[in-house]
Amino acid sequence: MATTQTERLTVSDKSNFWRRIPGAGVVALLGLTLAGCASDAELDTLKPESGTADEIYGLVLPVFIVAGLVLVLICGAVLWLALKNRVPTYEGDDEFPEQVSHNNTLEITWTIVPAVIMVIIAVLTIVTHISINKDEAAAIEIEVDGEARMWDPTIVVVGQQWWWEYRYYLDEFDLDASMLEDPRDLPPADIVTSGQFAIPTGVEVDLVVTSRDVIHSHWIPRLNGKRDAVPGRFSPWKIEADDPGVYFGQCTEFCGLSHSRMRMQAIAMDEADFQQWIDMQMSPATFGEELQPYVASYRAGEPATVSEDASGVLRGLDTFVAQCASCHLVDGLNDLDYDGAEVVSGSAPNLTHFANNTTFAGAIFDLYNDDGTFNRDDLAAWIRNPNDVKANFANDLADGELPRGMPNRNLTERQISDVIDFLETLGPRPSDERIAATEVE
Ligand code: HEC
Ligand SMILES: [Cu+2]
Numbered sequence: 001m002a003t004t005q006t007e008r009l010t011v012s013d014k015s016n017f018w019r020r021i022p023g024a025g026v027v028a029l030l031g032l033t034l035a036g037c038a039s040d041a042e043l044d045t046l047k048p049e050s051g052t053a054d055e056i057y058g059l060v061l062p063v064f065i066v067a068g069l070v071l072v073l074i075c076g077a078v079l080w081l082a083l084k085n086r087v088p089t090y091e092g093d094d095e096f097p098e099q100v101s102h103n104n105t106l107e108i109t110w111t112i113v114p115a116v117i118m119v120i121i122a123v124l125t126i127v128t129h130i131s132i133n134k135d136e137a138a139a140i141e142i143e144v145d146g147e148a149r150m151w152d153p154t155i156v157v158v159g160q161q162w163w164w165e166y167r168y169y170l171d172e173f174d175l176d177a178s179m180l181e182d183p184r185d186l187p188p189a190d191i192v193t194s195g196q197f198a199i200p201t202g203v204e205v206d207l208v209v210t211s212r213d214v215i216h217s218h219w220i221p222r223l224n225g226k227r228d229a230v231p232g233r234f235s236p237w238k239i240e241a242d243d244p245g246v247y248f249g250q251c252t253e254f255c256g257l258s259h260s261r262m263r264m265q266a267i268a269m270d271e272a273d274f275q276q277w278i279d280m281q282m283s284p285a286t287f288g289e290e291l292q293p294y295v296a297s298y299r300a301g302e303p304a305t306v307s308e309d310a311s312g313v314l315r316g317l318d319t320f321v322a323q324c325a326s327c328h329l330v331d332g333l334n335d336l337d338y339d340g341a342e343v344v345s346g347s348a349p350n351l352t353h354f355a356n357n358t359t360f361a362g363a364i365f366d367l368y369n370d371d372g373t374f375n376r377d378d379l380a381a382w383i384r385n386p387n388d389v390k391a392n393f394a395n396d397l398a399d400g401e402l403p404r405g406m407p408n409r410n411l412t413e414r415q416i417s418d419v420i421d422f423l424e425t426l427g428p429r430p431s432d433e434r435i436a437a438t439e440v441e
Contacts, residue, residue: 042248049222049247050240052132056225059128063121070117132224137204137238140271142278144170144190153205155197156189157237159216159229159251160345161392161404162258163362166197170278180210180232184340184347191281192329194349195363196265196438200274201244207237212345213404217253220266226252241268246437257391258405263363265438284332285352285426291317295333315415316422323409324419330426344404353427358438361390361406368435374424376417383409383416 048057139150149170156167156175167189179185199205209218211229219226220239227237241247251262269277287295291314297304298321306318325334327341327348341348354360355374358367365378381389385408392405411419 043221043250045221047222049245050224050242052224052238052240053222055128055132059124062124066117066121135204135206135236135238137206140200140203142170143275144278144282153200153203154208155199155205156186156208156210156234157218157229158186158210158212158347159218159255159262160212160347161214161256162251162262162390163194163349164216164218164251164262164264165347165349166193167191168193168281170282175208175234177232177234180234182346191278192350193281193357195263195359195361196267196357198267198269198274198277199239199241201241201268201270204238204240207239209235209237212347214255215253216251216255216262218249218264219252220247220249220264222247223266228253239266241266244268244270244273257393258362261362261364261390263359263440265359265363267434267438280356280428281353284335285330287317287332288313288425290314291425294318298333299336312418312421313425316418316420319411319415319419320422323411323415327406342402343407344402348406351423351426355424356427356430358430358435359440361386364390364440366435366439366441368430370439372432372435374420376420379420379423380416382406383411383419 045053045060046057048054137152137154139152141148142151143149151170154169156169158165158167167186168191169187170190173187175187179187207218207227209227209229210233211231213231215231216229217226218229218237223239223241224237227235229235245268247266247268249264249266251259251264253259255262290311294304294306294314294317303318303321306314308315310318320328320330321334325338327343328351329335329338329348331350331352340346349360355367359365360367360379361382365382366375367379369375378389386392386406387408390405393403397403397407
Protein backbone atom coordinates (compact mmCIF):
# COMPACT_ATOMS: atom_id res chain seq x y z
CA MET A 1 0.00 0.00 0.00
CA ALA A 2 1.38 3.35 -0.94
CA THR A 3 1.74 6.01 1.72
CA THR A 4 -0.33 9.13 1.20
CA GLN A 5 0.94 12.66 1.59
CA THR A 6 -0.86 13.24 4.92
CA GLU A 7 0.47 10.06 6.46
CA ARG A 8 3.97 11.06 5.50
CA LEU A 9 3.51 14.34 7.35
CA THR A 10 2.39 12.68 10.55
CA VAL A 11 5.23 10.23 10.37
CA SER A 12 7.80 12.98 10.04
CA ASP A 13 6.15 15.07 12.83
CA LYS A 14 6.30 12.14 15.11
CA SER A 15 9.84 11.29 14.22
CA ASN A 16 10.85 14.84 15.12
CA PHE A 17 9.55 14.19 18.59
CA TRP A 18 11.19 10.78 18.83
CA ARG A 19 14.47 12.19 17.66
CA ARG A 20 14.68 14.35 20.76
CA ILE A 21 14.33 11.35 23.07
CA PRO A 22 17.95 10.12 22.90
CA GLY A 23 19.27 13.58 23.83
CA ALA A 24 16.90 13.87 26.78
CA GLY A 25 17.74 10.29 27.78
CA VAL A 26 21.46 10.99 27.83
CA VAL A 27 20.95 14.11 29.98
CA ALA A 28 18.72 12.21 32.44
CA LEU A 29 21.14 9.29 32.63
CA LEU A 30 24.08 11.60 33.20
CA GLY A 31 22.17 13.39 35.95
CA LEU A 32 21.31 10.12 37.65
CA THR A 33 24.85 8.84 37.36
CA LEU A 34 26.44 12.03 38.67
CA ALA A 35 24.01 12.06 41.60
CA GLY A 36 25.88 9.01 42.88
CA CYS A 37 29.20 10.87 42.96
CA ALA A 38 29.17 12.38 46.47
CA SER A 39 32.82 12.71 47.41
CA ASP A 40 32.22 12.17 51.13
CA ALA A 41 29.52 9.49 50.99
CA GLU A 42 29.47 7.58 54.26
CA LEU A 43 28.53 4.25 52.75
CA ASP A 44 31.01 4.33 49.88
CA THR A 45 32.02 0.77 48.96
CA LEU A 46 34.77 2.12 46.71
CA LYS A 47 36.82 3.50 49.58
CA PRO A 48 37.96 0.41 51.44
CA GLU A 49 39.68 0.94 54.80
CA SER A 50 40.52 -2.61 55.79
CA GLY A 51 42.21 -5.69 54.39
CA THR A 52 38.90 -7.45 53.82
CA ALA A 53 37.28 -4.45 52.18
CA ASP A 54 40.41 -4.12 50.00
CA GLU A 55 39.98 -7.69 48.79
CA ILE A 56 36.32 -7.09 47.96
CA TYR A 57 37.30 -3.94 46.09
CA GLY A 58 39.98 -5.96 44.27
CA LEU A 59 37.22 -8.24 43.00
CA VAL A 60 34.74 -5.47 42.18
CA LEU A 61 37.18 -3.47 40.11
CA PRO A 62 38.10 -6.03 37.38
CA VAL A 63 34.50 -7.30 37.18
CA PHE A 64 33.29 -3.73 36.80
CA ILE A 65 35.86 -2.99 34.08
CA VAL A 66 35.07 -6.17 32.11
CA ALA A 67 31.32 -5.53 32.49
CA GLY A 68 31.87 -1.97 31.27
CA LEU A 69 33.82 -3.16 28.24
CA VAL A 70 31.14 -5.72 27.41
CA LEU A 71 28.46 -3.03 27.69
CA VAL A 72 30.33 -0.66 25.39
CA LEU A 73 31.10 -3.44 22.88
CA ILE A 74 27.52 -4.72 22.72
CA CYS A 75 25.89 -1.29 22.56
CA GLY A 76 28.49 -0.20 20.02
CA ALA A 77 27.88 -3.27 17.88
CA VAL A 78 24.10 -2.83 17.99
CA LEU A 79 24.39 0.82 16.97
CA TRP A 80 26.95 0.12 14.29
CA LEU A 81 24.85 -2.70 12.80
CA ALA A 82 21.70 -0.63 12.87
CA LEU A 83 23.36 2.31 11.14
CA LYS A 84 25.23 0.13 8.67
CA ASN A 85 22.07 -1.72 7.59
CA ARG A 86 19.75 1.25 7.63
CA VAL A 87 17.58 1.80 4.55
CA PRO A 88 18.62 5.26 3.30
CA THR A 89 15.24 6.41 1.96
CA TYR A 90 11.98 4.70 2.53
CA GLU A 91 10.35 3.74 -0.68
CA GLY A 92 7.47 1.51 0.21
CA ASP A 93 6.87 -1.79 1.93
CA ASP A 94 8.60 -3.86 -0.73
CA GLU A 95 12.02 -2.73 0.20
CA PHE A 96 13.68 -4.76 2.95
CA PRO A 97 17.30 -5.04 3.93
CA GLU A 98 18.88 -8.32 3.04
CA GLN A 99 17.60 -10.94 5.47
CA VAL A 100 20.26 -13.05 7.17
CA SER A 101 20.04 -15.88 9.67
CA HIS A 102 22.45 -18.33 11.26
CA ASN A 103 26.15 -17.78 11.42
CA ASN A 104 28.04 -20.61 13.05
CA THR A 105 31.25 -18.70 13.69
CA LEU A 106 29.39 -15.83 15.38
CA GLU A 107 27.18 -18.11 17.43
CA ILE A 108 30.08 -20.19 18.69
CA THR A 109 32.04 -17.03 19.51
CA TRP A 110 29.31 -15.40 21.53
CA THR A 111 28.76 -18.58 23.47
CA ILE A 112 32.39 -19.26 24.27
CA VAL A 113 33.57 -15.73 25.07
CA PRO A 114 30.92 -15.04 27.76
CA ALA A 115 31.43 -18.55 29.17
CA VAL A 116 35.15 -17.87 29.54
CA ILE A 117 34.45 -14.50 31.18
CA MET A 118 32.01 -16.13 33.60
CA VAL A 119 34.52 -18.82 34.53
CA ILE A 120 37.20 -16.22 35.23
CA ILE A 121 34.78 -14.18 37.39
CA ALA A 122 33.68 -17.35 39.20
CA VAL A 123 37.25 -18.30 40.03
CA LEU A 124 38.08 -14.78 41.24
CA THR A 125 34.89 -14.72 43.33
CA ILE A 126 35.52 -18.08 44.97
CA VAL A 127 39.13 -17.21 45.75
CA THR A 128 38.07 -13.88 47.30
CA HIS A 129 35.28 -15.53 49.24
CA ILE A 130 37.54 -18.13 50.77
CA SER A 131 40.11 -15.50 51.57
CA ILE A 132 37.78 -13.02 53.27
CA ASN A 133 36.15 -15.78 55.31
CA LYS A 134 39.49 -17.03 56.64
CA ASP A 135 39.73 -16.61 60.38
CA GLU A 136 42.88 -14.65 61.08
CA ALA A 137 41.93 -13.42 64.53
CA ALA A 138 44.77 -12.85 66.92
CA ALA A 139 44.37 -12.21 70.63
CA ILE A 140 45.28 -8.78 71.97
CA GLU A 141 46.26 -7.82 75.46
CA ILE A 142 43.75 -5.81 77.43
CA GLU A 143 43.37 -4.93 81.07
CA VAL A 144 40.26 -5.82 83.02
CA ASP A 145 39.98 -4.56 86.59
CA GLY A 146 43.68 -3.74 86.55
CA GLU A 147 44.71 -7.23 85.42
CA ALA A 148 46.22 -7.97 82.03
CA ARG A 149 44.57 -10.69 79.97
CA MET A 150 44.52 -11.89 76.40
CA TRP A 151 41.31 -11.24 74.51
CA ASP A 152 40.22 -12.62 71.16
CA PRO A 153 38.38 -9.57 69.90
CA THR A 154 34.83 -10.86 69.44
CA ILE A 155 31.57 -8.97 69.49
CA VAL A 156 28.12 -10.52 69.46
CA VAL A 157 25.94 -8.38 67.20
CA VAL A 158 22.18 -8.58 67.74
CA GLY A 159 19.82 -6.94 65.29
CA GLN A 160 16.32 -5.99 66.35
CA GLN A 161 13.58 -3.70 65.11
CA TRP A 162 15.19 -1.14 64.65
CA TRP A 163 18.60 -0.89 66.26
CA TRP A 164 21.79 -2.87 66.70
CA GLU A 165 23.06 -4.17 70.00
CA TYR A 166 26.77 -4.97 70.51
CA ARG A 167 27.72 -7.40 73.27
CA TYR A 168 31.31 -7.77 74.41
CA TYR A 169 32.44 -10.82 76.34
CA LEU A 170 35.92 -10.22 77.63
CA ASP A 171 36.22 -13.75 79.06
CA GLU A 172 35.81 -17.11 77.41
CA PHE A 173 32.22 -17.65 76.49
CA ASP A 174 30.08 -20.28 74.85
CA LEU A 175 27.14 -19.69 72.61
CA ASP A 176 24.65 -22.22 71.42
CA ALA A 177 21.52 -21.77 69.42
CA SER A 178 19.21 -22.71 72.30
CA MET A 179 20.12 -19.36 73.88
CA LEU A 180 18.28 -17.67 71.06
CA GLU A 181 14.88 -19.20 71.78
CA ASP A 182 14.56 -16.45 74.35
CA PRO A 183 17.01 -13.59 73.81
CA ARG A 184 17.25 -13.11 77.57
CA ASP A 185 19.12 -16.42 77.68
CA LEU A 186 22.21 -14.89 76.08
CA PRO A 187 24.96 -14.98 78.71
CA PRO A 188 25.34 -11.63 80.50
CA ALA A 189 27.90 -9.53 78.65
CA ASP A 190 30.66 -7.38 80.12
CA ILE A 191 29.81 -4.47 77.86
CA VAL A 192 26.59 -3.76 75.96
CA THR A 193 26.20 -0.85 73.57
CA SER A 194 23.64 0.21 70.99
CA GLY A 195 24.12 1.87 67.62
CA GLN A 196 27.78 2.69 68.18
CA PHE A 197 30.56 0.31 69.11
CA ALA A 198 34.29 0.53 69.56
CA ILE A 199 36.91 -1.70 67.95
CA PRO A 200 40.69 -1.78 68.31
CA THR A 201 42.57 -0.88 65.11
CA GLY A 202 44.87 -3.19 63.18
CA VAL A 203 43.40 -6.48 64.39
CA GLU A 204 40.67 -8.68 63.06
CA VAL A 205 37.54 -8.36 65.15
CA ASP A 206 35.26 -11.37 64.96
CA LEU A 207 31.56 -10.71 64.85
CA VAL A 208 28.87 -13.19 65.77
CA VAL A 209 25.77 -11.90 64.06
CA THR A 210 22.23 -12.78 65.08
CA SER A 211 18.75 -11.27 65.47
CA ARG A 212 15.99 -11.12 68.06
CA ASP A 213 13.05 -10.77 65.68
CA VAL A 214 13.24 -10.71 61.87
CA ILE A 215 16.14 -11.00 59.43
CA HIS A 216 18.42 -7.96 59.35
CA SER A 217 21.80 -7.58 57.68
CA HIS A 218 24.91 -6.01 59.15
CA TRP A 219 26.92 -3.86 56.75
CA ILE A 220 29.76 -1.42 57.30
CA PRO A 221 30.85 -0.97 53.67
CA ARG A 222 34.34 0.40 54.27
CA LEU A 223 35.26 -2.43 56.59
CA ASN A 224 33.62 -5.49 55.05
CA GLY A 225 30.65 -6.81 53.07
CA LYS A 226 27.25 -7.78 54.43
CA ARG A 227 26.26 -10.57 56.78
CA ASP A 228 22.64 -11.47 57.47
CA ALA A 229 21.38 -11.45 61.04
CA VAL A 230 19.04 -14.43 61.19
CA PRO A 231 16.91 -15.21 64.26
CA GLY A 232 17.92 -18.50 65.87
CA ARG A 233 21.35 -18.53 64.25
CA PHE A 234 24.81 -17.25 64.99
CA SER A 235 26.57 -16.24 61.76
CA PRO A 236 30.31 -15.62 61.90
CA TRP A 237 31.66 -12.43 60.35
CA LYS A 238 34.52 -10.06 60.93
CA ILE A 239 35.64 -6.48 60.51
CA GLU A 240 38.95 -4.77 60.76
CA ALA A 241 39.97 -1.14 60.50
CA ASP A 242 43.50 -0.10 59.59
CA ASP A 243 43.23 3.35 61.10
CA PRO A 244 41.33 5.08 63.90
CA GLY A 245 38.15 6.68 62.64
CA VAL A 246 34.41 6.34 62.35
CA TYR A 247 32.89 3.90 59.90
CA PHE A 248 29.20 4.22 59.13
CA GLY A 249 26.89 1.32 58.42
CA GLN A 250 23.28 0.56 57.70
CA CYS A 251 20.94 -2.41 58.07
CA THR A 252 20.75 -3.79 54.56
CA GLU A 253 17.96 -6.34 54.67
CA PHE A 254 14.43 -4.94 54.61
CA CYS A 255 13.18 -5.51 58.15
CA GLY A 256 9.98 -3.49 58.51
CA LEU A 257 8.80 0.07 59.01
CA SER A 258 11.99 1.72 60.21
CA HIS A 259 14.47 -0.38 58.25
CA SER A 260 16.08 2.72 56.72
CA ARG A 261 16.54 4.17 60.20
CA MET A 262 18.54 1.29 61.59
CA ARG A 263 22.12 2.45 61.33
CA MET A 264 25.36 1.92 63.16
CA GLN A 265 28.86 3.30 63.55
CA ALA A 266 32.05 1.40 64.25
CA ILE A 267 34.52 3.61 66.07
CA ALA A 268 38.06 2.34 65.59
CA MET A 269 40.49 3.34 68.34
CA ASP A 270 44.17 2.85 68.93
CA GLU A 271 45.23 0.61 71.82
CA ALA A 272 45.30 3.27 74.53
CA ASP A 273 41.94 4.79 73.63
CA PHE A 274 40.36 1.37 73.34
CA GLN A 275 41.61 0.38 76.79
CA GLN A 276 40.20 3.61 78.19
CA TRP A 277 36.90 2.88 76.53
CA ILE A 278 36.80 -0.59 78.07
CA ASP A 279 37.54 0.82 81.53
CA MET A 280 34.75 3.34 81.16
CA GLN A 281 32.25 0.82 79.81
CA MET A 282 33.06 -1.78 82.47
CA SER A 283 32.33 0.57 85.34
CA PRO A 284 28.76 1.03 86.55
CA ALA A 285 27.05 4.39 86.20
CA THR A 286 28.28 7.05 88.60
CA PHE A 287 25.69 9.14 90.38
CA GLY A 288 26.22 12.64 91.71
CA GLU A 289 26.18 13.11 95.47
CA GLU A 290 22.65 14.36 95.36
CA LEU A 291 21.40 11.18 93.70
CA GLN A 292 23.27 8.67 95.82
CA PRO A 293 20.81 8.44 98.76
CA TYR A 294 17.95 7.90 96.30
CA VAL A 295 19.86 5.20 94.40
CA ALA A 296 20.74 3.46 97.68
CA SER A 297 17.11 3.49 98.81
CA TYR A 298 15.97 2.23 95.41
CA ARG A 299 18.46 -0.61 95.48
CA ALA A 300 17.33 -1.50 98.98
CA GLY A 301 13.85 -1.95 97.54
CA GLU A 302 12.24 1.15 99.04
CA PRO A 303 12.74 4.15 96.75
CA ALA A 304 12.64 7.42 98.68
CA THR A 305 9.90 9.92 97.79
CA VAL A 306 11.13 12.85 95.75
CA SER A 307 9.56 16.22 96.47
CA GLU A 308 8.28 18.56 93.76
CA ASP A 309 10.97 21.13 94.45
CA ALA A 310 13.87 18.69 94.23
CA SER A 311 16.35 19.32 91.42
CA GLY A 312 15.53 18.31 87.85
CA VAL A 313 18.14 15.56 87.87
CA LEU A 314 16.73 13.92 90.99
CA ARG A 315 13.16 14.21 89.76
CA GLY A 316 14.36 12.85 86.42
CA LEU A 317 15.93 9.84 88.13
CA ASP A 318 12.64 9.24 89.95
CA THR A 319 10.70 9.44 86.67
CA PHE A 320 13.23 7.15 85.02
CA VAL A 321 12.78 4.54 87.73
CA ALA A 322 9.00 4.69 87.40
CA GLN A 323 8.66 4.96 83.62
CA CYS A 324 11.76 3.65 81.94
CA ALA A 325 13.58 1.17 84.20
CA SER A 326 11.26 -1.68 83.26
CA CYS A 327 12.96 -1.71 79.85
CA HIS A 328 16.27 0.16 80.09
CA LEU A 329 19.14 -1.15 82.17
CA VAL A 330 21.48 1.22 83.99
CA ASP A 331 24.25 -0.70 85.73
CA GLY A 332 24.48 0.41 89.33
CA LEU A 333 20.81 1.37 89.38
CA ASN A 334 18.37 -1.36 88.36
CA ASP A 335 20.77 -4.20 87.56
CA LEU A 336 19.63 -6.11 90.67
CA ASP A 337 16.11 -6.75 89.47
CA TYR A 338 16.43 -6.27 85.72
CA ASP A 339 14.77 -9.06 83.79
CA GLY A 340 14.79 -8.02 80.12
CA ALA A 341 12.74 -5.30 78.50
CA GLU A 342 8.99 -5.49 78.19
CA VAL A 343 9.16 -5.43 74.42
CA VAL A 344 8.74 -8.01 71.68
CA SER A 345 12.49 -8.53 71.38
CA GLY A 346 12.99 -8.68 75.16
CA SER A 347 15.68 -6.05 74.97
CA ALA A 348 16.09 -2.26 74.97
CA PRO A 349 19.29 -0.22 74.75
CA ASN A 350 21.48 -0.30 77.86
CA LEU A 351 21.70 3.32 79.01
CA THR A 352 24.51 3.00 81.60
CA HIS A 353 26.86 5.27 79.62
CA PHE A 354 24.25 6.82 77.36
CA ALA A 355 25.70 10.35 77.39
CA ASN A 356 29.05 9.00 76.18
CA ASN A 357 27.39 8.13 72.88
CA THR A 358 27.01 10.73 70.17
CA THR A 359 23.93 9.29 68.46
CA PHE A 360 20.74 7.57 69.56
CA ALA A 361 17.74 5.56 68.35
CA GLY A 362 19.47 3.44 65.73
CA ALA A 363 22.25 6.03 65.27
CA ILE A 364 19.88 8.32 63.38
CA PHE A 365 19.82 11.33 65.73
CA ASP A 366 22.75 13.34 67.05
CA LEU A 367 23.01 13.35 70.81
CA TYR A 368 25.06 16.56 70.77
CA ASN A 369 24.48 19.77 68.84
CA ASP A 370 27.09 21.34 66.57
CA ASP A 371 28.08 23.71 69.37
CA GLY A 372 28.74 20.73 71.64
CA THR A 373 25.67 21.09 73.86
CA PHE A 374 23.38 18.17 74.71
CA ASN A 375 20.72 17.80 72.00
CA ARG A 376 17.71 18.22 74.26
CA ASP A 377 15.32 19.00 71.39
CA ASP A 378 15.64 15.73 69.50
CA LEU A 379 15.79 13.78 72.72
CA ALA A 380 12.61 15.48 73.98
CA ALA A 381 10.85 14.72 70.70
CA TRP A 382 11.94 11.11 71.01
CA ILE A 383 10.71 10.71 74.59
CA ARG A 384 7.52 12.70 73.92
CA ASN A 385 6.43 10.26 71.26
CA PRO A 386 9.01 7.98 69.62
CA ASN A 387 6.51 7.05 66.92
CA ASP A 388 6.45 10.63 65.69
CA VAL A 389 10.14 10.69 64.89
CA LYS A 390 10.82 7.03 64.08
CA ALA A 391 7.96 4.83 63.01
CA ASN A 392 7.27 1.65 64.97
CA PHE A 393 4.18 -0.30 66.02
CA ALA A 394 4.24 0.58 69.67
CA ASN A 395 1.21 2.87 69.84
CA ASP A 396 -2.38 1.66 70.17
CA LEU A 397 -1.38 -1.71 71.53
CA ALA A 398 -4.00 -4.36 72.11
CA ASP A 399 -4.39 -5.57 75.69
CA GLY A 400 -1.34 -7.54 76.74
CA GLU A 401 0.44 -6.97 73.43
CA LEU A 402 4.09 -6.09 73.85
CA PRO A 403 5.45 -3.02 72.10
CA ARG A 404 7.97 -3.15 69.30
CA GLY A 405 10.48 -0.37 69.59
CA MET A 406 10.09 2.37 72.16
CA PRO A 407 6.54 3.18 73.31
CA ASN A 408 5.06 6.53 74.23
CA ARG A 409 5.08 6.91 78.03
CA ASN A 410 2.84 10.01 77.99
CA LEU A 411 5.16 12.10 80.15
CA THR A 412 4.45 15.74 80.92
CA GLU A 413 6.82 18.35 79.46
CA ARG A 414 8.33 18.82 82.89
CA GLN A 415 8.94 15.09 83.32
CA ILE A 416 10.55 14.98 79.88
CA SER A 417 12.88 17.83 80.75
CA ASP A 418 13.74 16.20 84.12
CA VAL A 419 14.47 12.83 82.58
CA ILE A 420 16.77 14.49 80.03
CA ASP A 421 18.61 16.20 82.91
CA PHE A 422 19.15 12.74 84.36
CA LEU A 423 20.16 11.09 81.06
CA GLU A 424 22.82 13.77 80.56
CA THR A 425 24.56 12.60 83.76
CA LEU A 426 24.99 9.06 82.42
CA GLY A 427 28.57 8.75 81.27
CA PRO A 428 31.48 11.06 80.49
CA ARG A 429 30.86 13.55 77.69
CA PRO A 430 32.56 12.46 74.45
CA SER A 431 35.31 14.62 72.96
CA ASP A 432 34.51 17.41 70.49
CA GLU A 433 36.39 15.48 67.77
CA ARG A 434 34.21 12.43 68.36
CA ILE A 435 31.06 14.55 68.23
CA ALA A 436 32.13 16.13 64.94
CA ALA A 437 33.25 12.86 63.34
CA THR A 438 30.09 10.96 64.18
CA GLU A 439 27.55 13.57 63.19
CA VAL A 440 24.57 12.10 61.36
CA GLU A 441 22.30 15.00 60.46
C1 HEC B 1 8.61 -0.87 76.79
C2 HEC B 1 10.02 -0.67 76.81
C3 HEC B 1 10.57 0.72 76.91
C4 HEC B 1 10.28 1.68 77.85
C5 HEC B 1 9.29 1.59 79.01
C6 HEC B 1 11.11 2.81 77.53
N1 HEC B 1 11.90 2.54 76.46
FE1 HEC B 1 13.32 3.73 75.70
N2 HEC B 1 13.68 2.40 74.23
C7 HEC B 1 13.04 1.18 74.09
C8 HEC B 1 13.50 0.55 72.87
C9 HEC B 1 13.04 -0.79 72.34
C10 HEC B 1 14.41 1.44 72.29
C11 HEC B 1 15.15 1.28 70.95
C12 HEC B 1 14.32 1.93 69.90
C13 HEC B 1 15.03 2.34 68.63
O1 HEC B 1 16.22 2.64 68.65
O2 HEC B 1 14.35 2.37 67.60
C14 HEC B 1 14.51 2.56 73.18
C15 HEC B 1 15.39 3.63 72.97
C16 HEC B 1 15.58 4.66 73.88
C17 HEC B 1 16.62 5.64 73.78
C18 HEC B 1 17.73 5.67 72.72
C19 HEC B 1 18.84 4.78 73.22
C20 HEC B 1 19.94 4.48 72.26
O3 HEC B 1 21.03 4.13 72.73
O4 HEC B 1 19.73 4.57 71.06
C21 HEC B 1 16.47 6.48 74.85
C22 HEC B 1 17.34 7.66 75.20
C23 HEC B 1 15.34 6.02 75.59
N3 HEC B 1 14.82 4.90 74.98
C24 HEC B 1 14.84 6.64 76.71
C25 HEC B 1 13.74 6.20 77.40
C26 HEC B 1 13.15 6.93 78.50
C27 HEC B 1 13.65 8.25 79.04
C28 HEC B 1 12.10 6.19 78.93
C29 HEC B 1 11.14 6.51 80.04
C30 HEC B 1 10.42 7.73 79.90
C31 HEC B 1 12.04 4.99 78.11
N4 HEC B 1 13.04 5.05 77.18
C32 HEC B 1 11.11 3.97 78.27
C33 HEC B 1 12.15 0.62 74.97
C34 HEC B 1 11.59 1.28 76.04
CU1 LIG C 1 17.14 -4.21 60.08
